[in-house]
Amino acid sequence: MPSNAFPIAGRVIHQLVRDRRTLALIIIVPLVVMTLISYSFPENKAMLSLYAPALLATLALFFSFLLTGISFLRERTQGTMERMMASPVSRLDMVLGYLLGFFIFALTQSLIVLMFTIYVLGVTYSGDLWQIFIFLIVIVTMAVNLGIFASAFARNEFQMIQFIPLIIFPQVFLCGVIWDVESMHKVLQWIAKFLPLKYAVGGMEGIMIQGSSLLDVGFELGILVAFVVAISILAALTLRRGSAG
Amino acid sequence: MPRLKYTGPAIEVKEASFHYKKIKAVDDLSLEVPQGISFGLLGPNGSGKTTLIRLLVGLLRAKSGSVRTIGRPPSRKISRFVGYMPQLSSLYNELSIYQNVDFFARIYGVRNKARRRKLVEEAINLVDLWERRKDSVHKLSGGMKQRVSLACAVVHRPQLLFLDEPTVGVDPALRVTFWEYFRSLTQRGVTIVISSHTMDDAAHCDRLIFMRQGRVIAQGSPDELTRATGDPKANLEDAFLYFVRREEGKSLAK
Numbered sequence: 001m002p003s004n005a006f007p008i009a010g011r012v013i014h015q016l017v018r019d020r021r022t023l024a025l026i027i028i029v030p031l032v033v034m035t036l037i038s039y040s041f042p043e044n045k046a047m048l049s050l051y052a053p054a055l056l057a058t059l060a061l062f063f064s065f066l067l068t069g070i071s072f073l074r075e076r077t078q079g080t081m082e083r084m085m086a087s088p089v090s091r092l093d094m095v096l097g098y099l100l101g102f103f104i105f106a107l108t109q110s111l112i113v114l115m116f117t118i119y120v121l122g123v124t125y126s127g128d129l130w131q132i133f134i135f136l137i138v139i140v141t142m143a144v145n146l147g148i149f150a151s152a153f154a155r156n157e158f159q160m161i162q163f164i165p166l167i168i169f170p171q172v173f174l175c176g177v178i179w180d181v182e183s184m185h186k187v188l189q190w191i192a193k194f195l196p197l198k199y200a201v202g203g204m205e206g207i208m209i210q211g212s213s214l215l216d217v218g219f220e221l222g223i224l225v226a227f228v229v230a231i232s233i234l235a236a237l238t239l240r241r242g243s244a245g
Numbered sequence: 246m247p248r249l250k251y252t253g254p255a256i257e258v259k260e261a262s263f264h265y266k267k268i269k270a271v272d273d274l275s276l277e278v279p280q281g282i283s284f285g286l287l288g289p290n291g292s293g294k295t296t297l298i299r300l301l302v303g304l305l306r307a308k309s310g311s312v313r314t315i316g317r318p319p320s321r322k323i324s325r326f327v328g329y330m331p332q333l334s335s336l337y338n339e340l341s342i343y344q345n346v347d348f349f350a351r352i353y354g355v356r357n358k359a360r361r362r363k364l365v366e367e368a369i370n371l372v373d374l375w376e377r378r379k380d381s382v383h384k385l386s387g388g389m390k391q392r393v394s395l396a397c398a399v400v401h402r403p404q405l406l407f408l409d410e411p412t413v414g415v416d417p418a419l420r421v422t423f424w425e426y427f428r429s430l431t432q433r434g435v436t437i438v439i440s441s442h443t444m445d446d447a448a449h450c451d452r453l454i455f456m457r458q459g460r461v462i463a464q465g466s467p468d469e470l471t472r473a474t475g476d477p478k479a480n481l482e483d484a485f486l487y488f489v490r491r492e493e494g495k496s497l498a499k
Contacts, residue, residue, distance in 0.1 A: 079333035
């Protein structure tokens, strides 16, 4: 039983709550970004509504990835990870604990952005709000685990930031955020098949634009869940005892 | 705290080796530590003390040879009976002293709230920081962080305790308090393995080894080691140099 997941989640939450400036940035930065993007669409709410699902999926991925990646990396560099690995805490405890702890912030962040986009920026949507929530939850879970996994390959914060162009940019350009996947070269379309953001964008557009239900976007949802499972396993593998460097 | 019933040696290392790429950090090292004593690992920087401790807590696996603590290979299962204070202070900087110590108590299995409160308070008092328990760790000086780190390592009352250079940055008065506390622990049957490069710490240990280039060049009580030099006025520093020279003589003779 992963009984140590709760103390770890509690600790992660305490850490973020006590760090007021970070907490403020977590909330304000995505809102500023979303506002700027929305005003860059020249007086065309319909156009923005068309792009909003993809933007929401991208922001959820980007900010959740950044938040967990950096926090987890700090844990690795400040030596507390080593300390936890010498304790009775299991890998499952660590992955679940982190997931739970960050998840609450990453989700709050994504929800605030979603609400802001709908109610302040006036983006229209079809489909149920709760189904959009659920789909966002899956995207955030995937991004949190991706952050944990990626942090294993960085030695410091500077390197972690370098992963953004590697992991986030290609997805933004290849996954239908800016132009349709179908209009790209065959090779790029093929690459996009292996990128989670493609399914995140597809699902969000399905629900928000076409008014589909979660069942209708079951394919995208299923693939995203598969990504979550695979990335969680990879993330857990980076926490192996007896392999500390 | 529950104790693991076991009467054999606290630590048994047989011909263990570990190397980082090309550097031999621990080289064919054998060691036996009985329970209930303080055991010093003495040697200059880079002599393999930290690597040895990391092998003993299971953070590293020996490439060859065997390592046993409390009669078993180091694993998560027995880690709740073991305490570990790494060389870096390794604390959560945003959290308060209390939150740090409480977190380690929780993950080391102290589930009962009342009991945990008592143990956490005891550990923080021990390092004399109770007045500042609500302060964030990032506000503390290096020596204070070291004290918090010690509190985190002992809060669950381990029966085997590994301390990697615990007295670095700790002022002389507190160092005396630390050693009084370590003494009280060994009297209760706790085994303490402590690494240091100061001979002041060495003199307090029941037994110690001198390490150099991943190997043990001498072992015994502080008395035995100084007497081996043949000089009645020799201190541990002299003893260490004596054994280093003897070792160099040996390797030259080969």
